[in-house]
Amino acid sequence: MSESEINGIHLSETQRRAAIDLKCQIAATGSAFIQELNSPWTQTNNSTNQSQAFVTNRQALASLPREYTQYLQRGRGDNVIVDSNPNLADGILKYVEDPTLRKTVYFNSRHGVSKELLFNLEKMVGTRDQLAKVLGYNTYSEYTLSSKLIETPEKAMTFLKVTMIIFINNISSIPKILIIILYNPIQQLSNETRDLSDSELNMLYSFKCKTELTGDPVFQWDYEYYSNLIRNKSVQDLNAPTSAELSEYFSLENVLEGMSRVVHQLFGLKLKQIEMRPGESWNKDVIKLALLSRDEGIIGYIYMDLWQRPNKASLGVNYVMELGYRKRNFNLVTGDVPMMEDYNVPKVALVCSFGSKNQTNQFRSLLHHCDLEVMFHEFGHSLHTVLSRGDFQHLCGTRGPVDFVEIPSTLMEHFTWDHKILRQFANHYSSGRTLSSEMINAYKETKDIFKGIETQKLISLAMFDLILHGKHPNIKTPSEIMSILQQKNLKIAGDVGDSFLSGFSHLYFYGSSYYCYLLSKYNSEKIWKNFFGNGHKVNREKGEQYRRKFLQKGSSQTPQSILNHFTA
Ligand SMILES: [Zn+2]
Incomplete structure (x- = not known):
């Protein structure tokens, strides 16, 4: 179904105007909601909670x-x-x-967020529900997911094939409600991580029993304290490096070398820093890289703007500056891939906000491993943009649905944990010693010690997002919905309060699609295990397959067909 049809091109003039009006209202209340999230905390704010100091x-x-x-x-x-x-x-x-x-x-x-925040959230969700109904859908979730990777039966089948043993041979014989339950990827993921989460909770509980001698369950206000104690103990037991110790292996110079080696091994391409033209850069620290092919010359440009500064957003982002498109020599009959000489060179900006800049020489700055992950994540988006090659820019790069375009980025995160990749560039900034596999593995083990509970938290948020944008109005408050989900999924006692909303800007930007991170991670993990991890070599053969069958397609075909064709 095309984007235009989903958004009501077939409707009457009056209905189309109503839809536009509702979208404007959603943008206004959504912005007001975000403004409340970002407003500086004050002691006397208009809080829903009266107990204070x-x-x-x-x-x-x-x-x-x-x-x-x-x-x-x-x-x-x-x-x-x-x-x-x-x-x-x-x-x-x-x-x-x-x-x-x-x-x-x-x-x-x-238990305290501003009343305006709750008011704007309720208004935004209500208006979204009205929009969905004008466009012919029962709920906003139904409307917005209809254009996503997860929506169609083909996609659901693909997802099922890679996630669980198919025991249903004939879908049409199964009642629709049962299919929805069985095919719900979040529910699927939830079941898989529940055992892990339960064992982690047992670990927290026995630690708490030894300390407090009360036999009380683990409460919401216990989790951070006891998980921190256990993590610190595990760091000592495993002799794991701290984040600061590990950062000594990740100078920016090393990390850029690592990215260059990865694109060379995967695609035979070269990543080369080049001079900026006068007036080209918006900040003196921005680095300009060209992605070069021996046969085709420059394939794309990546500008890197990495350091925090006043009024700069704190999240990592891949901004598309120019997309690729065929400029001449169209051949709609053969459907051939455009040559670079006929193609607009794509440009992206990889923007982060790291705080560890070396003031003398930015290339000597030491990045934390989480920074490395962010850089590789955004680099995955950058590669998707510059390596896609189609006739029309609207169908290039990361123009697809969010649960599809997050696959290449989350795939690149795996490269930052694999020792066969890290040993090629992670050398200590002063001794030159190469990072050992024991160090990175011990670090990962301590980092993942509560992976089950943390995943269950994400699952709960994704479910909350879907419920909030589902059947409207919901008689329960956001806090009540989230508390029920957390107690069911995490089994940690106590109410969560409304304040989790204050860090949940996705409710506006990704309304009902928060699941996309989990689904993308799930899909990219499958790709990683089948192509590059699990003892597989990172080589040109698989890299070319990934480039030609996935990245190069951009968004020119349905996400389902790209993923099916690539993973087949
Ligand atoms: Zn991303």
């Missing part, structure tokens, strides 16, 4: 690291005032032993 003895907070004590206010004598500053609350929940204190802070900080 309290006084406690300074000694009770002795384990709080210095970076958090700056948020404490002086009280009388040896007392300090703890208000509901979210940074201070994060520190107390992670580092303070006293469970009563953690509980108080949890309720003060997790």
